[in-house]
Amino acid sequence: MSTLPLLPPVDPSVDHALRLIVAGASTESTCATDLAAGPWNFDAVPGYGPGSSMGDVIPTGAPRQGELPVAYREADEDELHARIRAAKETLGDRVVVLGHFYQREEVVQHADYVGDSFQLATAAKEHPTAEAIVFCGVHFMAETADLLSGADQAVILPNLAAGCSMADMASIDQVEECWEQLAEVYGPLDAADDEGLVPVIPVTYMNSSAAIKGFVGRHGGIVCTSSNARTVLEWAFARGRRVLFFPDQHLGRNTAKAMGVPLEQMPLWNPRRPLGGSSSAELQDARVILWHGFCSVHRRFTVAQIDQARAEHPGVRVIVHPECPMEVVDAADEAGSTDYIRKAIAAATEPTTFAVGTEINLVRRLAAQYPQHEIFCLDPVVCPCSTMYRIHPGYLAWVLEELVAGRTPNRITVTADVADPARVALERMLAAKPPVAVA
Numbered sequence: 001m002s003t004l005p006l007l008p009p010v011d012p013s014v015d016h017a018l019r020l021i022v023a024g025a026s027t028e029s030t031c032a033t034d035l036a037a038g039p040w041n042f043d044a045v046p047g048y049g050p051g052s053s054m055g056d057v058i059p060t061g062a063p064r065q066g067e068l069p070v071a072y073r074e075a076d077e078d079e080l081h082a083r084i085r086a087a088k089e090t091l092g093d094r095v096v097v098l099g100h101f102y103q104r105e106e107v108v109q110h111a112d113y114v115g116d117s118f119q120l121a122t123a124a125k126e127h128p129t130a131e132a133i134v135f136c137g138v139h140f141m142a143e144t145a146d147l148l149s150g151a152d153q154a155v156i157l158p159n160l161a162a163g164c165s166m167a168d169m170a171s172i173d174q175v176e177e178c179w180e181q182l183a184e185v186y187g188p189l190d191a192a193d194d195e196g197l198v199p200v201i202p203v204t205y206m207n208s209s210a211a212i213k214g215f216v217g218r219h220g221g222i223v224c225t226s227s228n229a230r231t232v233l234e235w236a237f238a239r240g241r242r243v244l245f246f247p248d249q250h251l252g253r254n255t256a257k258a259m260g261v262p263l264e265q266m267p268l269w270n271p272r273r274p275l276g277g278s279s280s281a282e283l284q285d286a287r288v289i290l291w292h293g294f295c296s297v298h299r300r301f302t303v304a305q306i307d308q309a310r311a312e313h314p315g316v317r318v319i320v321h322p323e324c325p326m327e328v329v330d331a332a333d334e335a336g337s338t339d340y341i342r343k344a345i346a347a348a349t350e351p352t353t354f355a356v357g358t359e360i361n362l363v364r365r366l367a368a369q370y371p372q373h374e375i376f377c378l379d380p381v382v383c384p385c386s387t388m389y390r391i392h393p394g395y396l397a398w399v400l401e402e403l404v405a406g407r408t409p410n411r412i413t414v415t416a417d418v419a420d421p422a423r424v425a426l427e428r429m430l431a432a433k434p435p436v437a438v439a
């Protein structure tokens with residue numbers, strides 16, 4: 001997969017928009033006015049901080065970020081940008097800065113590559129001589145970059161508190177426990193039947209911890225992205241009677257439904273209930289067991305928002321991410337990954353009105369990049385991903401200047417016992433191909 005070059009800097013950003021809202025200079029509203037403050041205000045507080053995930057419960061033991069030195073907290077924006085540029089220039093090819101699509105503009109403007117999590121992990125792999133990869137994204141993404149990069153390369157997450165509430169919804173202990181319970185229902189999970197199919201194949205979304213990817217690799221399973229989920233499910237159904245899909249129920253449900261799997265054969269697995277809350281008979285009949293996880297950013301989108309967009313903008317093209325709930329995907333004109341959304345807008349030759357159901361930073365960047373179109377976020381409330389928000393230019397300046405000083409802060413390392421099977425699961429994904437149509 002090719003990686004994307006740096007996008008040109010653009011003016012509008014969520015951060016600026018939030019400041020205008022808080023100052024009363026904008027008619028827009030936000031889900032949390034403290035988003036306009038520096039994220040270091042929340043480093044000492046357990047929780048995801050303000051933004052879309054603020055209502056989610058953070059796991060005990062989730063990584064915490066130490067206090068950012070005061071020089072970075074008090075520096076103004078121009079000074080931080082100047083320090084970042086100077087440190088990058090000093091480091092040269094020794095460092096690669098990666099920026100996720102959902103990062104704020106103030107961070108993305110310093111990225112050497114901008115993309116989704118897998119594109120960025122691939123970009124890391126394509127720079128084997130860089131000593132450090134600074135990943136402006138969230139924790140599982142830095143782990144994936146560590147899996148794919150060289151052993152002597154340091155992957156750095158500028159703020160350790162930048163987790164992902166969805167990835168945190170499936171812990172390795174919960175998944176191991178689920179697997180044991182499924183073995184009680186189905187019998188030995190590695191025993192193939194007369195047709196060569198095992199009872200269940202575990203499939204994890206890229207948005208999961210390295211421990212979960214390792215679990216999947218050890219148990220004959222595979223990783224998927226929002227771009228290739230259908231291909232991966234086809235791969236899994238060629239090897240198993242059913243699929244255990246985690247952590248995002250919506251991506252699993254939307255993908256399996258589009259493949260013709262009936263909803264009644266997609267029970268939800270609630271890790272807090274015996275057998276996930278289903279009966280043994282329901283699990284026997286299941287085709288896809290959906291983990292009870294979700295993205296709090298994409299869960300905000302509703303059918304009512306789509307109805308309103310259609311009423312106010314006749315002819316509007318509604319595109320949403322497949323992490324949105326099923327009824328939202330069904331009501332939209334199209335659904336696809338962030339890369340799909342970006343390419344669909346780039347490919348539109350006539351001026352078009354787009355209502356987009358994905359993270360606000362990406363939507364605003366697309367609106368600035370394609371002024372010939374009218375592009376707006378389906379959600380009228382400015383509410384970015386809480387955890388992406390934790391990366392601020394202050395943290396980026398800090399980690400880069402630490403590297404200049406010969407220190408390696410916030411290194412993310414996946415141990416070999418987890419990394420080896422996790423790579424197996426990723427390699428299965430890379431090898432999985434859509435079935436060839438036969439005339």
Ligand code: SF4
Nearest residue numbers: 164165166295297385
């Ligand atoms: S947008 Fe959703 S899935 Fe992506 S990092 Fe934020 S919480 Fe996680």
